[in-house]
Amino acid sequence: MRKVVRGFYSVAYSVKLCKPNVICAYPITPQTEIVENLAAMYANGELGDAEYITAESEFGAASTLVGASAAGARVFSATCSQGLILMSEVLFNAAGMRLPIVLVNTNRALSAPLSIWNDHQDSMAMRDAGIMQVYVENNQEAHDMVPQAYKVAEDRRVLLPFMVCMDGYKLTHAYEPIDLLDQETVDSFLPPYEPAAYMTTKKPLAFGCYAPPHIYMELRVAMQQAMERAKEVMSEVYREWGELTGRDWGGHIAVDFPDSRIFVVAMGSVVGLLRKVVEELRREGQSVGLIKIRTFRPFPVEELRDALKDAEKVIVLDRSVSFGYEGPVSIDLKSAIYGHSSAEIYSYAVGLGGRDMPKDFLEKLIRDVAEGREEPGFAFKGYHEFEEVIP
Amino acid sequence: MKFFGSGHGACPGCGLPIAVKTVLNVLEGKVFAVNSTGCLEIISSQYGKNAWNVPYIHSLFENAAAVAAGVEAALRAMKRKDEGYVVVFAGDGATADIGIGTLSGAFDRNHDILYICLDNEAYQNTGHQQSGLTPPGESTTTTPAGRVLPGKVGRKKDMISIAVAHGIPYVASSSVGYISDIRRKVKKAVKFEGAKYIQIHSPCVTGWGIDGSLSIKVARLAVETGLYPLVEYEYGKLTSVKKIKDRKPVEEYLKLQRRFRHLFTHERGREMIEVLQKFADENAEKYGLDLRKEE
Numbered sequence: 257m258r259k260v261v262r263g264f265y266s267v268a269y270s271v272k273l274c275k276p277n278v279i280c281a282y283p284i285t286p287q288t289e290i291v292e293n294l295a296a297m298y299a300n301g302e303l304g305d306a307e308y309i310t311a312e313s314e315f316g317a318a319s320t321l322v323g324a325s326a327a328g329a330r331v332f333s334a335t336c337s338q339g340l341i342l343m344s345e346v347l348f349n350a351a352g353m354r355l356p357i358v359l360v361n362t363n364r365a366l367s368a369p370l371s372i373w374n375d376h377q378d379s380m381a382m383r384d385a386g387i388m389q390v391y392v393e394n395n396q397e398a399h400d401m402v403p404q405a406y407k408v409a410e411d412r413r414v415l416l417p418f419m420v421c422m423d424g425y426k427l428t429h430a431y432e433p434i435d436l437l438d439q440e441t442v443d444s445f446l447p448p449y450e451p452a453a454y455m456t457t458k459k460p461l462a463f464g465c466y467a468p469p470h471i472y473m474e475l476r477v478a479m480q481q482a483m484e485r486a487k488e489v490m491s492e493v494y495r496e497w498g499e500l501t502g503r504d505w506g507g508h509i510a511v512d513f514p515d516s517r518i519f520v521v522a523m524g525s526v527v528g529l530l531r532k533v534v535e536e537l538r539r540e541g542q543s544v545g546l547i548k549i550r551t552f553r554p555f556p557v558e559e560l561r562d563a564l565k566d567a568e569k570v571i572v573l574d575r576s577v578s579f580g581y582e583g584p585v586s587i588d589l590k591s592a593i594y595g596h597s598s599a600e601i602y603s604y605a606v607g608l609g610g611r612d613m614p615k616d617f618l619e620k621l622i623r624d625v626a627e628g629r630e631e632p633g634f635a636f637k638g639y640h641e642f643e644e645v646i647p
Numbered sequence: 648m649k650f651f652g653s654g655h656g657a658c659p660g661c662g663l664p665i666a667v668k669t670v671l672n673v674l675e676g677k678v679f680a681v682n683s684t685g686c687l688e689i690i691s692s693q694y695g696k697n698a699w700n701v702p703y704i705h706s707l708f709e710n711a712a713a714v715a716a717g718v719e720a721a722l723r724a725m726k727r728k729d730e731g732y733v734v735v736f737a738g739d740g741a742t743a744d745i746g747i748g749t750l751s752g753a754f755d756r757n758h759d760i761l762y763i764c765l766d767n768e769a770y771q772n773t774g775h776q777q778s779g780l781t782p783p784g785e786s787t788t789t790t791p792a793g794r795v796l797p798g799k800v801g802r803k804k805d806m807i808s809i810a811v812a813h814g815i816p817y818v819a820s821s822s823v824g825y826i827s828d829i830r831r832k833v834k835k836a837v838k839f840e841g842a843k844y845i846q847i848h849s850p851c852v853t854g855w856g857i858d859g860s861l862s863i864k865v866a867r868l869a870v871e872t873g874l875y876p877l878v879e880y881e882y883g884k885l886t887s888v889k890k891i892k893d894r895k896p897v898e899e900y901l902k903l904q905r906r907f908r909h910l911f912t913h914e915r916g917r918e919m920i921e922v923l924q925k926f927a928d929e930n931a932e933k934y935g936l937d938l939r940k941e942e
Contacts, residue, residue, distance in 0.1 A: 277724040278717060307720040311713070312752030319710035319749060323681065323717025326704050329724060331717075349706055455679055455702035455718060457731045462697040464705035471694050 257436045263395040263428040266436070267334070267360050267420075268293035270402035272303060273442040274358075277329035277449075280309040280320040284339040285372045286424040287362040291334055314339035318346035318357075325355040326463045328454030330406065333357070336424055337364035340378045344385070350417050351386030351479065353464055356409035356449075357417040358402070359387075363524065363575070364424040365609040373610020374424040376524065376575035380584045386479045387417045388486055389552040391523035395432045397505055398422045400497065403437070403446045407493050412452050413485040421552075423525040425610070435503075445500055483554045490551060508556035509549050511563050513538065516545030518626050519564060519599075521589060522573040523549045526613055530573075533618045542626050549585065557592040567599040569632075571625050574605045582634035600632040611638055650676040655698040656690040660859020662823035662849030662866065663687045663765055667736060669826055670763060673833045676701050677731035679718050683711035683741035686772035686851075687765060701731075709745035711737045712753035715760045723759075732761055732837050739766040739780035742846075743804045754813035757841040761833070764806065764844070767851040775854040775906075779804035782874070783926070784919035785906045787854075792909035797919045803926075810844040811880050817841075818880040822848040824866030828877055828889065839881075848875045856905020868900040873927035876934045890938040894931060897923045 261269070267290050271279070279298070281291040298308035307324075311317035314335050321331040335343060340361055350357050361379050365371040379389060388408065392398045401420045409418040422428065453461055467475055491507060498504030512531060522530055527548045534546045547563055549556065564570060574583020581587060586603035593599070602625050607613045617638055624630045650671035657664045663686060671678055678701045682688045688705045691698040706714045712735060719733045742750060742764040753760065769787050770776040777787040782803045786792040790799040810818040816839035819832045829847060836843040848869055850862040857865050869875035870889065874897060877889035898920060901907035910916035931937050 278720045280717065280720070305724050305726070307724045309716065309720055309756065312748060312755070315710065316713040316716075316749045316752050319706060319713030320717035320720065322706050322710070323704065323714035323719075324721035324724075325717070326714075327679070327718045327721035327725075329717075329721035331721075345707060346710065353706070455704060456727075457677055457679070457702055460700055460702045462692055462699055462703040462705075465692045465694040465697060466689065466705070467694045475694075 257438065258433055259436055260431055260433050261436070262289070263398060263422065263430055263432070264289035265293055266395045266399040266434045267402060267422070268297070269436055270399045271332050272297055273437055273439055274403050274406050274446060275304060275330065276306055276332040278307050278309065278321065278324035278331045279333065280311050280317045280324070280331070281333045281335065282311045282314045282317045282339060284314070284336055286364060286428045287334045287336045287339070289428065290360060290362070314342040315346060318343040318350065321357050322346060322350050322353065322355060325350070325357050326353065326455050328451045328456070330449040331357055334360040334362065336362040337366055337378045341366065341381060344382060347382060347387060347417065348385045352475070354415040354482070355417060356406070356415055358405045358409055359417065359419045360402070361419050361421045362424040362428045363421055371609040374426050375608045375610070376421070377577070379419065379421045380576040382419065383553065383584060386483070387419050387553065389419050389421055390550055391421045391552055392427070393525060393527045393548060395427055395430065396434050396503065398427060399434055399437065400501065400503055400505065403442050404493050404497050407446050408486060408490050410449050411489045414482055414489050415452065416479070416482055416486060421524070426525040441500065445496070487551070487554045506548070506550060507559065508551035509547055509559045509563060511545065511547050513545035514563060517543040517567065518569045518571070518622070519545045519547050519567050520571045520573065520622060521547045521549060521585065523552060523585065524575065526573065526607065529613070529615060530618060533615060533622065537619070537622060544622055544626060555588050555592060560589060560592045561596040564593050564597045564599055567597060569602060569625055570599045571602045571604065571622060574603065575607050577605045577608070586634070602630060602632055603634040604637045606637050613638060650678070650700045651691070652698055652700065654696050658852045658859060660850070660852045660862040662767065662851070662862060663690070665823050665826070666763070666765055666829060666847045666849055669829045670734065670833050671701060673830050674732055674734070674837065679731050679733045680704070681711050681715040681718060681733065681735045683737040683746060684708035685738035685741055687736055687738070689772055708741055710749050711735045711741060711746060712762060713749035715762070716753045716756065716758040719758045719760050733759070735760060735762040737762070737764055738772070739764060739768060740770045740778035743779035743806050751813065754810065754815050754842045754844070757815060759840055759842070761836050761843045761845070764846040765849045766846050767849045767854060769851070769854050771851040771854040780806065783922050784910055786909055787906070792913055797913045797915035798909065806846055807878065811883055813842070814883060815842040815844065816882055817843040820846045820848070820876065820878050822866050822870055822875060822877060823850060824848070824863050824870060825877065832879065854906065856908070857903060861903060865900065865903055868895065868903070871895050872897045872900045873931045873936050874900060874923065876930045876936055878934055885934070888934045888936060891936045892938045894937055897927050
């Protein structure tokens with residue numbers, strides 16, 4: 257059913273079709289409308305036997321999901337920014353406990369200064385937690401990713417939390433025509449959750465045991481192996497989704513114009529506009545291609561090596577910064593292609609805290625690199641000279 | 648081992664296994680145990696040496712109430728409530744300090760859980776640092792008795808009143824010194840639908856500086872002096888109080904424990920003993936602890 261809806265509704269509706277047992281969340285802008293929509297569905301009796309719990313904080317919400325997931329429930333929460341950071345202790349814990357919790361993060365900048373607007377600093381802070389991260393380009397992809405997230409997370413080869421990252425406001429509050437999934441389609445794709453192990457008095461098991469040095473490392477190695485397997489499971493699931501719905505979002509990365517000399521690499525909602533810019537530049541004769549990173553964790557190392565092996569210049573657009581170094585996507589990309597590509601890397605931090613990235617800005621960015629007006633390296637782009645005054 | 652047992656690494660005389668075994672036995676093992684980080688978790692849940700024979704989960708220090716809420720919600724959503732009771736075992740620091748946010752949330756939403764605070768009056772697992780439930784005058788490693796300070800200055804947080812203020816159906820205090828009291832209160836608590844809070848005073852032989860063989864005696868003295876009143880509230884109303892015949896002076900309790908030893912020599916020791924005696928007297932007054940002749 258095609259309907260014009262806002263991004264948060266496209267997510268909430270998809271979550272409902274996945275039939276979670278327990279939803280627990282805390283409001284935070286611009287995520288709130290996702291859980292408000294779920295709360296309304298709950299109030300109207302549209303969520304079956306599910307429990308919807310209003311937590312006292314994001315920390316509490318994530319903790320509640322840990323308990324519910326360990327007891328064998330399919331669970332959901334959504335958050336962003338300060339909320340995600342407040343969850344972080346629990347999320348590292350949930351990953352180590354191998355709980356297939358599914359979250360939607362509506363990417364928002366971190367304080368200070370306080371900002372409710374979009375960038376990727378929040379989810380990047382969760383990069384090393386052991387949580388799968390996929391960045392979506394538009395609200396149809398967000399809608400489609402939720403059932404796929406459950407299918408991957410709950411696969412016994414994986415059993416790790418999954419976070420779908422969608423740009424706050426830019427996607428959450430945007431109206432788009434969405435092909436809304438129907439229950440039969442989701443049911444045929446996503447079987448009911450059958451946990452490998454769960455809390456039951458019929459067969460008592462202990463969860464969250466502490467590990468002395470003789471065993472801790474083995475359990476962390478197992479997480480890495482699960483992440484490696486997740487890459488294959490995701491590929492399977494992405495393919496199956498494409499066949500089932502006719503909407504193929506690509507693999508871990510999606511490459512436009514693979515034979516180009518110059519590539520722009522980006523994640524999230526900016527990809528749509530970049531595609532237009534790249535297409536226009538190509539009509540002018542520029543050899544520019546586009547790489548959209550969908551799966552950020554596990555990182556698409558082989559895919560990037562393959563896509564960039566003959567590239568001459570790579571422009572990486574980061575929506576966050578590892579202060580004292582550069583953007584995390586650039587850091588990871590450089591590390592991935594090291595020894596496999598001689599491309600020069602232009603690492604740009606852009607669009608922080610909701611700073612607009614209009615078409616002419618992106619076009620100039622690419623043109624300056626293509627036409628040799630820039631040196632490789634890291635830079636912030638799209639900011640004004642500003643003298644901070646500390647009295 | 649029945650429900651909690653062989654292989655736990657608690658010190659001889661530790662109150663924690665006594666309390667846990669009593670609770671699990673009363674509930675006949677129909678328990679989903681949720682444990683915060685702390686001594687109990689360390690002595691019982693090492694990977695490969697799990698001492699729990701009920702489903703058990705430990706997540707973090709400060710989130711046991713929220714985890715329990717999740718377990719309870721999951722059982723409800725999946726129509727598995729009859730499998731057992733969701734019971735939290737958390738220390739005093741996890742309860743009154745770092746975890747009070749999630750505890751308040753779970754009480755506020757009135758989740759059908761039994762929250763047991765095992766109160767040994769300090770962060771004993773990490774070597775006896777003060778918590779919100781450390782009584783005044785106690786020397787801990789973060790409130791040491793020094794040339795100037797006589798140990799902790801300040802009050803013991805009144806968690807019973809805080810729990811009662813949430814309007815939950817059942818709140819009680821109990822003590823490892825009175826096993827039958829724990830048994831009776833747990834049995835009663837689980838009859839109520841909603842959040843239940845029982846705070847159990849539980850001696851720590853290393854932190855308190857007592858011989859393991861004195862645990863029960865010391866625990867009883869805390870009650871007999873009025874420092875640890877055993878009370879019971881149902882829907883906010885005080886319904887029972889353990890009366891004391893010939894209430895003892897607090898010194899009798901204090902002098903047996905290394906954590907209070909300095910009070911008998913320190914310049915401000917007398918003052919702190921008086922603070923504790925006043926605390927006991929206030930308890931006696933508030934709860935009507937003293938068994939008078941006409942009763």
